């Protein structure tokens with residue numbers, strides 16, 4: 001470990017799969033000051049290494065892994081890493097954040113980033129054992145699922161504690177929403193990073209690290225760590241997070257009427273009671289589980305003891321997966337959801353996009369767009385849990401209707417019809433929130449640089465304003481009312497702030513479940529953790545400016561690919577139809593008010609109101625001169 | 640006897656999240672209230688039944704309602720202005736819940 005680096009390991013590993021070349025490069029300190037690490041530096045590397053218009057599944061598209069300066073440290077919830085590439089699902093900026101233990105292991109091996117370029121001639125895996133780095137034959141692993149791959153590699157290397165990030169058959173078959181899986185169930189799932197890995201014939205990256213990492217001011221760092229842990233553990237919702245994880249949301253979503261049902265045709269599900277986190281805890285949870293150095297441990301192992309799915313074991317499922325494979329498909333059968341979740345992890349699929357694609361297909365059958373017999377043996381009816389399981393398998397193996405759905409719901413609809421009920425932004429399928437009731441989330445999901453998404457700027461305080469009122473006032477200066485979710489005013493400010501800080505958290509290497517920016521960890525925690533770990537003199541304002549820079553860079557990547565204002569509108573169904581069921585019945589998004597909110601958001605960001613292109617002046621202020629000029633030159637050529 | 644029966648109030652109570660824990664993993668139950676059924680009366684009966692942990696989940700040490708205690712009556716959230724005086728009717732469904740993050 002270089003003594004000049006605290007926080008970071010100080011090295012980037014570059015692997016050219018076409019030539020087999022392996023190079024270790026020093027990390028540029030200027031890059032860290034501008035982009036911190038992990039998601040931020042990944043984004044910068046991707047921007048610089050790609051030309052607009054490249055095919056995401058071609059050797060020209062790099063696949064970049066990154067861990068942040070706090071990743072692998074004693075900072076709480078510091079087990080994250082980010083995978084970044086041009087997305088094969090959306091054709092724009094793609095990245096996915098993942099927990100578990102793989103990221104810290106990479107830091108311990110002495111690397112902050114891995115850049116994979118080119119394409120191998122035959123399946124390989126990358127074995128990193130501190131300084132010893134090699135590409136190994138993976139032909140015997142091709143076709144194996146992620147659980148088999150994990151076990152085989154560890155056995156063959158005689159390294160039971162090595163960390164494996166791998167793809168399953170879905171990634172091999174370049175399903176456009178294939179995931180990369182670590183620890184059997186932690187997934188870098190969104191935007192199809194697993195398909196990019198499969199397109200390169202890269203089955204796995206296996207890491208064993210023994211080098212450790214250094215921090216600049218150990219005593220002060222430890223104090224900040226203890227304060228952060230204590231604030232997490234004294235949060236009023238700590239017990240909820242540690243007992244239920246995100247599964248507690250299911251009941252709440254039903255109760256408040258934002259649980260997407262039957263492809264967002266309804267916002268409450270008549271069988272939601274069976275899907276509640278409380279039911280899962282009572283009937284299926286066998287043990288709680290935490291990612292690296294996490295005092296929350298929001299995850300859980302589960303088992304199905306009885307019935308058709310008896311014997312199913314796995315980890316999770318998250319709320320998003322429960323809704324995607326459950327209510328969105330009209331599927332009431334909880335054991336089948338647990339089984340489907342395990343299957344998605346084994347095959348290496350994003351549960352959200354898989355569930356949304358199946359839900360879209362079910363509606364296409366409902367409306368006669370796909371007819372019985374069009375795809376032999378593939379008739380999909382709402383609530384048919386066996387069909388959900390069967391279709392997941394067929395997507396991963398690209399069989400029958402599964403082959404069409406493997407392209408993603410939007411491409412499937414472009415081919416077969418029914419585009420108006422694909423619930424997506426910029427080609428990415430929506431998470432499990434009916435945003436018609438929550439105006440800030442409607443904006444946040446629509447403007448996300450990686451497409452329809454809740455993890456890039458989630459203003460969660462909208463649904464529980466009174467819990468966060470004081471903190472929102474202190475941190476953002478916004479006064480919120482008890483009915484805050486239904487309001488449009490001040491949402492642009494709320495989203496702007498959240499997006500910037502989410503970029504910071506994703507670039508430091510912390511988990512957003514606890515670092516959701518207002519509670520329990522807030523900007524002062526992030527600033528102190530970073531300053532004491534790295535020895536940097538950095539203010540909260542500078543840190544937020546870094547977040548703003550990263551956000552804009554991700555936007556610029558999209559703009560370079562043609563993203564404009566029209567792409568920042570909510571999905572057709574959520575924008576043009578009213579909520580049909582539950583407490584929000586009759587609620588919708590008012591077009592005029594949404595446009596005003598979007599204008600306000602553009603003003604705050606310094607983007608052109610007509611086009612949505614970031615303005616030259618603001619980009620120069622953020623140090624993105626080169627990037628904006630590169631993008632504008634393409635935009636001018638286009639026009 | 641007949642009059643008493645007509646006036647008795649039976650409420651279906653569902654426990655979500657923190658309250659599921661505070662009731663020792665009870666998903667739902669029926670609770671009988673006296674003739675003047677109010678939310679305050681229901682909460683008092685439940686505090687008596689489930690003890691201090693349950694009470695602490697509802698009330699701050701100064702006796703005010705916690706921001707993490709939500710009451711949802713027949714699908715609508717009860718407002719935070721004087722919630723305990725809200726009248727309950729026979730057959731009502733009450734969810735007692737706490738909020739949580741949207742994520743995953």
Ligand code: SF4
Nearest residue numbers: 291294297298511513
């Ligand atoms: S809060 Fe949950 S997802 Fe986040 S680091 Fe902890 S265990 Fe992992």
